Amino acid sequence: MHKVLSDRMAIFIFVFPGLAFFILTFVAPIILSGYYSLTNTIAPGTSVDMVGLSNFKELLLHDERFWLSLRNALLLGLGFVLIQHPICIFFAIMLDRIGGKAEKWFRTIFFIPCVISVVVISRMWLSLLDPTFGLLNKVLGFLGLESLQHVWLGDSSTALGSLLSILIWSGFGWGLLFYYAGVKGIPEELYEAARLDGATGIKLHWRITVPLLSPVITVQVTLAMITALKQMETVFLTTNGGPGDSTQFLAVYLYNQAFSASNYGYANAISIMFIIVCLLVTFLLNRIMKNKNLDY
Amino acid sequence: MKKKTAFSLMALTVALTTVLSACGSNDGASKPGNTPSNTNTSGETKQxxxxxxxxxxxxxxxxxxxxxxxxxxxxxxxxxxxxxxxxxxxxxxxxxxxxxxxxxxxxxxxxxxxxxxxxxxxxxxxxxxxxxxxxxxxxxxxxxxxxxxxxxxxxxxxxxxxxDYSVIYYNKALFQDNGIKVPTTVDELMAAAKAFQEKKIEPISMNGKDLWNIGAMFQNLHQRLSGEQTSLKEAAKGQRKFADDPYVIEAAALLQQMVKDGIYNKAYMTMDYGASQNLFTQGKAAMWYMGSWEAGMASNESLPQSFRDNLGVIRFPVVNDGKGGINDLIAWxxxxxxxxxxxxxxxxxxxxxxxxxxxxxxxxxxxxxxxxxxxxxxxLTGKETEVQKELANILLEATSTTGILLIDASTASFKDAAQTALGKLAIGNITPEEFAAELDKAASKK
Missing domain, CATH: 3.40.190.10 (Periplasmic binding protein-like II)
Structure with missing residues (x-):
């Protein structure tokens, strides 16, 4: 065995398929994308003219839509971290405390949105939020709160907020699942010890559960930011970036530039910036939340 | 040792390439329709x-x-x-x-x-x-x-x-039952829209998510004001400036006002083509601003009989004091x-x-x-539906036609930028002047 592993040829043969796959599906497209980002080609298969860095110059200095979509993506990420995740942690703890049959039931119920197709979720929310026939406005009307009725997804002042709520709702199950697993991993003795020391209720969880979840939180925050940056389907299927760019997100903008506006070279420049932003965010988050290894 | 590794690497590459290319050609040949295949039994013509x-x-x-x-x-x-x-x-x-x-x-x-x-x-x-x-x-x-x-x-x-030409399909019953006049001027259209809103009926169903149709209506208003059909196309090609055309500003302002007054269904910004059509065919909207290619609604048996009986079609209304006539057609x-x-x-x-x-x-x-x-x-066959006859008349009596829509008059890049600007204009995020400037910016990019 040792002999096989010290043979370079053998190592190469074992590693090559994986490496080739990685190069063909990740590295090569990125390099190709980098090449196209320096051109002004309008679509794949058309003539290619090198234009140097002018796409990037335009993108970084003159393109408001790019910055707007980046801002929206980051806002969504913040929404995930500051709204969705605290709720997830709260529900994970609640689930753990309930125990018994109810725990299993609620666990399943909370996870349902995650197994529904994105298309169905988008259509469902479009109907729920429909200004005339939608459930939300109907309920508001029934309660005599007509002043709160809105054209939720069609008005630029409420569209982004509505979309964030949809996305936070639909991703809730995944967050819950991870935190729930984390909570389940905390030994009961720690709670007993804390109780003996006089910690109860919120304080108990704030001092014991949340700190012990920090490895999960670190991973989850990073994942949430990346999910937010990559968000595409729900936006595409509900507002398509509208009304008037108010729900424009990076991935949707990139797609529309590449395939609707026939700015293929420019879209590749966006995708390169997209990769850089993702790497930067991941790096910064890892820096901020240095993983403290906890032993218990 | 080194030489051996290099040789093996080469051999492997060659082998892999062969395998991969073999896959490729197999794949191509197995697809139906790619190759004109064998002769049929008679041997005369190729399948x-x-x-x-x-x-x-x-x-x-x-x-x-x-x-x-x-x-x-x-x-x-x-x-x-x-x-x-x-x-x-x-x-x-x-x-x-x-x-x-x-x-x-x-x-x-x-x-x-x-x-x-x-x-x-x-x-x-x-x-x-x-x-x-x-x-x-x-x-x-x-x-x-x-x-x-x-x-x-x-x-x-x-x-x-x-x-293709833009017309307004309307539901005769909704107009009659509510005592609302079928509009021939934009003022009447706006009055009708207001009356429908009060009755909790959506006035015009609009596929705003697709944006192009808002562009068609903008062009219609511009034509009704200016009385001509070429300046927008020229401006899209960069031969003149949108901002220098007072009718562009005026039409944009009018469109913005109409949307603000609720001439479209409330959810128009999230509605695609099919959804806007459903709203109209289900009798929840009184009008549908759409193209002549929907003539088939009148004979489509999957739509309710009551709807088909009440389906009518009118020309886009004129603007008071505008230079364009009712028979000028946004046609392409x-x-x-x-x-x-x-x-x-x-x-x-x-x-x-x-x-x-x-x-x-x-x-x-x-x-x-x-x-x-x-x-x-x-x-003509003599078996035409009323809607078809009216549509034929509208085209026959047209005094001018457009040839191409503003959004389609230049590149795909212009189309995307123009549609984005139209969306922003409709929801009131930009002023008509800013709208004209955005169109000019889009037209100058080549």
């Missing part, structure tokens, strides 16, 4: 399968039925030809066609959209240039000026299938067909293409089934 790509997924009514009928007619006359139809709804169709273009997929005939969309296909060399001389004369009977949106650098790359030829350069059966594909586009096929079938108003001369 051919043509791949036809369409944006009409409903093959049982309207234009989809007409298209399928023509295909069936051809197959009946030419039993050696099989035609595989792939049909997707509008937006997925556009996306997939771009994907086909990117991979140079050997389909044979495809539906195309004029102007900006076709521009990209032409630039990629995906569609075949046609000789206009082939399509002159009585066999085809094309109306004058219908090739505008299919012509690039004086060469044509597709043939139009319809005469949006949809059409092209031959694909990557086709492996070019000769057979062209035969079918010429058959389909001859006046006694698509034009006749489309008119006779009430599916659309063709871009070719057609005979």
């Amino acid at each position: 051919v399968t043509l791949r036809f790509f369409s944006n009409l997924p409903d093959r049982k009514s309207g234009q989809g039925l007409a298209e399928q009928t023509v295909i069936d007619n051809y197959v009946k006359e030419n039993p050696n030809v099989k035609i595989d139809v792939e049909a997707l709804a509008e937006e997925p169709f556009k996306n997939k066609l771009k994907a086909y273009m990117a991979s140079n997929e050997p389909i044979d005939i495809t539906m195309v959209h004029n102007g900006a969309e076709l521009d990209t296909l032409v630039a990629a060399g995906y569609v075949t240039e046609l000789n206009p001389k082939d399509y002159e004369g009585e066999k085809y009977n094309f109306l004058p000026g219908v090739f505008t949106g299919f012509t690039f650098n004086d060469k044509i790359y597709g043939l139009p299938r319809n005469s 030829n949006g949809g059409g067909y092209s031959l694909v350069e990557a086709s492996k059966n070019k000769e057979e594909a062209k035969k079918f293409f010429d058959f389909m586009m001859s006046a006694d096929q698509w034009a006749k079938v489309a008119w006779d089934t009430g599916a659309a108003v063709p871009a070719q001369k057609y005979e």
